[in-house]
Amino acid sequence: MNLQTDTLSTNAISSNFHFTILGHIESSEGVNYLVCRENIKFPVNSLPALYPPGVLLWQAIPSTDSTGEISNLTLLNFEQVNLNNYQEDKCLLIGRVVQLGKKYNFTLVKVNRNGGKTLKITLLSPDRQMKIGHLWQIIAVRQGRFLHVNAGNLLKENPSDSDENLANLEEQNQKINSSNDLEKKISIGDLVPGNADLNEANGNNLTTKAPNSLTTPPPIEDAIAALVAETQLENWNIGKPKQRANKTWEWNAIHPSTQQRARVRIIGKKNPHVYQYPSIAQTDAQENTNLAENTHLAVTPLGAARGIGASCFRVEIGPYEVVLDCGSRPKGYDPLPALEYLNNPDLLIVSHAHLDHLGAVPVFHNRYPGVRIICTHGTREIAHIMLRDCLKVQNMNEDSTPLFDDVDLERTLFRLETQPVGVDFEPLPGLKVRFINAGHILGAACIYMTCGERSLIYTGDYNTTSSRTTTGLRLADLPSADILITESTYGADNHPSRKAQETALIDAIAEVIKAGGNVLIPAFALGRAQEILLAIRTSMTFHTLKIPVYVDGLVRSVTETFRDNLELLPESVQNFVKQCNREPFFDANEMPPIIPISNPKERPLAMAKPSVIVASSGMLSGGASVYYAQTLLERENAAIFISGYTDEESPGRLLQNLAVGDEIELDGKKITVKAQIKRFNLSAHADKIGLTQVINKVNPKHLILIHGCGNALHSLADSGDLKSKHYIHIPSVGERIEYGQAPEHLSQSQLAKIELPQEFEVSIEAEIEGAWLQIPLEVVENDPRWQLLANSGILKASWEGYHLKLSPITQKNISSQKAIEDAITKGEDCCAVCKFYQGGKCKGEESALFEFQVDPGGICAEFSSDN
Numbered sequence: 001m002n003l004q005t006d007t008l009s010t011n012a013i014s015s016n017f018h019f020t021i022l023g024h025i026e027s028s029e030g031v032n033y034l035v036c037r038e039n040i041k042f043p044v045n046s047l048p049a050l051y052p053p054g055v056l057l058w059q060a061i062p063s064t065d066s067t068g069e070i071s072n073l074t075l076l077n078f079e080q081v082n083l084n085n086y087q088e089d090k091c092l093l094i095g096r097v098v099q100l101g102k103k104y105n106f107t108l109v110k111v112n113r114n115g116g117k118t119l120k121i122t123l124l125s126p127d128r129q130m131k132i133g134h135l136w137q138i139i140a141v142r143q144g145r146f147l148h149v150n151a152g153n154l155l156k157e158n159p160s161d162s163d164e165n166l167a168n169l170e171e172q173n174q175k176i177n178s179s180n181d182l183e184k185k186i187s188i189g190d191l192v193p194g195n196a197d198l199n200e201a202n203g204n205n206l207t208t209k210a211p212n213s214l215t216t217p218p219p220i221e222d223a224i225a226a227l228v229a230e231t232q233l234e235n236w237n238i239g240k241p242k243q244r245a246n247k248t249w250e251w252n253a254i255h256p257s258t259q260q261r262a263r264v265r266i267i268g269k270k271n272p273h274v275y276q277y278p279s280i281a282q283t284d285a286q287e288n289t290n291l292a293e294n295t296h297l298a299v300t301p302l303g304a305a306r307g308i309g310a311s312c313f314r315v316e317i318g319p320y321e322v323v324l325d326c327g328s329r330p331k332g333y334d335p336l337p338a339l340e341y342l343n344n345p346d347l348l349i350v351s352h353a354h355l356d357h358l359g360a361v362p363v364f365h366n367r368y369p370g371v372r373i374i375c376t377h378g379t380r381e382i383a384h385i386m387l388r389d390c391l392k393v394q395n396m397n398e399d400s401t402p403l404f405d406d407v408d409l410e411r412t413l414f415r416l417e418t419q420p421v422g423v424d425f426e427p428l429p430g431l432k433v434r435f436i437n438a439g440h441i442l443g444a445a446c447i448y449m450t451c452g453e454r455s456l457i458y459t460g461d462y463n464t465t466s467s468r469t470t471t472g473l474r475l476a477d478l479p480s481a482d483i484l485i486t487e488s489t490y491g492a493d494n495h496p497s498r499k500a501q502e503t504a505l506i507d508a509i510a511e512v513i514k515a516g517g518n519v520l521i522p523a524f525a526l527g528r529a530q531e532i533l534l535a536i537r538t539s540m541t542f543h544t545l546k547i548p549v550y551v552d553g554l555v556r557s558v559t560e561t562f563r564d565n566l567e568l569l570p571e572s573v574q575n576f577v578k579q580c581n582r583e584p585f586f587d588a589n590e591m592p593p594i595i596p597i598s599n600p601k602e603r604p605l606a607m608a609k610p611s612v613i614v615a616s617s618g619m620l621s622g623g624a625s626v627y628y629a630q631t632l633l634e635r636e637n638a639a640i641f642i643s644g645y646t647d648e649e650s651p652g653r654l655l656q657n658l659a660v661g662d663e664i665e666l667d668g669k670k671i672t673v674k675a676q677i678k679r680f681n682l683s684a685h686a687d688k689i690g691l692t693q694v695i696n697k698v699n700p701k702h703l704i705l706i707h708g709c710g711n712a713l714h715s716l717a718d719s720g721d722l723k724s725k726h727y728i729h730i731p732s733v734g735e736r737i738e739y740g741q742a743p744e745h746l747s748q749s750q751l752a753k754i755e756l757p758q759e760f761e762v763s764i765e766a767e768i769e770g771a772w773l774q775i776p777l778e779v780v781e782n783d784p785r786w787q788l789l790a791n792s793g794i795l796k797a798s799w800e801g802y803h804l805k806l807s808p809i810t811q812k813n814i815s816s817q818k819a820i821e822d823a824i825t826k827g828e829d830c831c832a833v834c835k836f837y838q839g840g841k842c843k844g845e846e847s848a849l850f851e852f853q854v855d856p857g858g859i860c861a862e863f864s865s866d867n
Contacts, residue, residue, distance in 0.1 A: 378443020
């Protein structure tokens with residue numbers, strides 16, 4: 001092998017970015033890692049096809065997340081170096097500051113590379129003289145998994161000087177090195193030689209474009225041959241090919257005798273990639289006994305606690321650490337869940353494909369590439385669309401660092417396993433999991449887990465009411481569980497009739513159209529938009545209006561996925577397609593014509609005549625809907641109809657509170673509102689009634705309320721008798737909830753209501769003078785409620801129908817001077833005039849009420865006159 005050892009030294013300063021890092025290549029489960037000093041491993045996206053074993057000095061391009069942590073590396077070239085002379089990994093760059101942390105704890109720098117992709121790098125410890133928009137030359141050094149600013153200078157705006165400035169910076173860097181006497185040594189003997197053969201299998205240079213033209217799939221024989229070669233098993237049952245991206249095809253397969261599942265992917269003319277679903281290790285009798293007797297269960301929220309966004313939950317169940325959902329937040333400085341609370345996760349299960357539950361899954365997979373990720377088939381189909389669009393939006397945003405890159409995305413989607421709804425499966429020995437249809441969106445599922453004696457249900461997002469694209473969550477499908485983690489989005493609200501809301505929406509649209517106007521319906525691309533299209537498609541009103549309906553934004557891609565997976569939709573939609581032999585969503589030749597906008601240049605035409613436009617995003621926070629709103633808001637004959645949930649700070653929420661003549665700013669443009677604004681409730685979440693129905697059906701000991709704002713969470717917690725039946729938790733991020741441990745704020749009486757029996761049998765013993773009610777000894781001795789009830793020694797009884805209600809006589813009733821006076825006035829033989837009545841208590845040793853506080857008007861057989 002001929003090595004050009006001077007590659008780095010002669011061409012090191014060829015662009016505005018230069019980062020060198022020392023380490024060796026190590027491979028595990030199809031993923032390459034660069035192992036650095038301190039034995040820190042960084043996943044490698046790509047590296048040269050040929051390189052020598054051992055420790056090398058690599059020129060690299062790092063990807064950083066929003067916290068500044070290096071998530072992966074692209075290795076460009078290398079040189080061999082004297083380890084005794086090498087001191088630290090350094091990054092030299094010229095870039096523009098586009099974001100600064102509020103406390104100057106980080107800076108996001110945008111680096112333009114000549115002939116290369118623009119980089120956005122998050123650095124820690126920035127210079128306090130840095131300002132957003134300024135151009136800086138920076139030296140950063142790697143400390144652990146982060147890059148810290150070591151030195152820097154503000155540059156004048158002169159692009160032609162970039163290379164010269166960077167060369168001067170390198171000279172400055174060399175001076176810093178020469179003044180540093182600290183020697184850092186690495187033991188080559190402790191390192192393992194690398195393996196370049198896995199580079200092709202790691203998914204380099206994958207395209208993320210959606211299919212824009214139909215191509216012929218590779219021969220199925222290629223997929224079968226790859227399966228046989230990888231698994232050494234023949235006679236695979238292989239499904240139909242599915243196009244995932246331009247020139248990317250995929251097959252799912254199952255082996256009939258072993259039930260082994262696998263997936264094959266072929267990209268263009270590259271070698272096929274095979275992923276085998278891991279097999280469950282067999283456990284011996286003792287291990288089975290240990291698992292069956294394990295009672296460990298704890299939950300720690302990593303997101304969506306006391307708010308909405310970045311849903312993620314760490315569940316310790318039996319010997320396992322399971323993660324439920326891994327979502328992102330759409331904006332702000334903290335888009336990720338608190339993954340730092342994870343220790344060594346064994347499994348990630350995803351409930352559905354909304355980004356606040358799915359968006360950080362590629363980040364998780366980058367950090368824990370060997371951990372299985374499982375969802376439903378519908379969720380994986382939608383995930384391809386949602387995550388690709390998420391990456392596209394991230395790359396367009398110059399003010400934030402992308403959470404993941406193309407390679408992270410493709411690796412994640414390829415290894416995303418699926419399991420059917422309603423069928424138990426065992427992803428880890430002794431851990432049983434079941435997906436339960438959640439009724440929220442296509443593919444959404446509640447997650448039921450059991451291990452040993454403990455059980456848990458995580459609802460994700462759900463709806464107990466059916467919609468046009470989903471069948472609502474059936475209460476009968478829910479088992480009981482020790483812990484229930486439930487969303488609480490509408491914990492303070494009850495929804496109006498969905499059918500009535502749909503009818504009102506159609507009528508409102510018709511009114512605007514008949515007056516010659518346009519209607520914009522900003523809609524969530526996933527779920528809501530498809531429901532609205534089906535409502536319009538099946539409406540007799542629209543058959544007579546004869547006006548076009550345009551579909552734009554992410555709605556188009558998601559709707560195409562719905563159309564390609566009709567078997568996952570309700571039977572009503574499937575029957576509509578079969579009986580009418582018609583396209584369910586898009587059809588320009590039907591009435592009304594539903595037309596997808598395929599090019600932004602077509603958008604003005606959609607508003608030129610009366611029309612309906614369904615476009616994402618539903619909150620007017622971005623996407624095509626903002627473009628249309630900027631125009632239609634200034635038209636008096638136009639309308640914008642909000643169709644569901646909006647964040648409190650979103651333009652969609654603000655718009656609902658404005659009147660004609662008020663101003664709003666959309667995408668930097670100030671607009672005077674002239675259009676009609678209305679909101680219709682077509683929510684895909686359960687309301688307060690549905691939430692309490694689910695809670696009562698599961699009947700958990702611990703009820704964890706998440707995914708809701710303050711009012712919704714507390715209103716739900718106060719509903720009915722929930723507080724007397726469950727330990728209710730409204731946790732913050734990082735707060736650990738362990739099964740069996742009651743919340744500290746509960747009083748003894750509240751604990752008794754939850755822990756002690758609510759019902760017990762009472763025996764009746766009849767005597768000449770009446771009857772005795774005999775209360776069980778364990779109630780008398782252990783239940784603080786009985787102590788309160790029997791404190792006076794006498795109870796107030798009242799009939800409620802055929803039920804006898806017993807109530808305590810309070811101290812106020814007993815010791816009231818007025819009560820004593822009233823009893824004496826009656827002239828009856830009662831406690832008030834008994835010689836044993838002293839200080840509100842009975843002192844008659846023969847009385848059954850001896851030493852009890854008694855009602856002055858009470859009577860007993862041991863009465864003795866005070867006279």
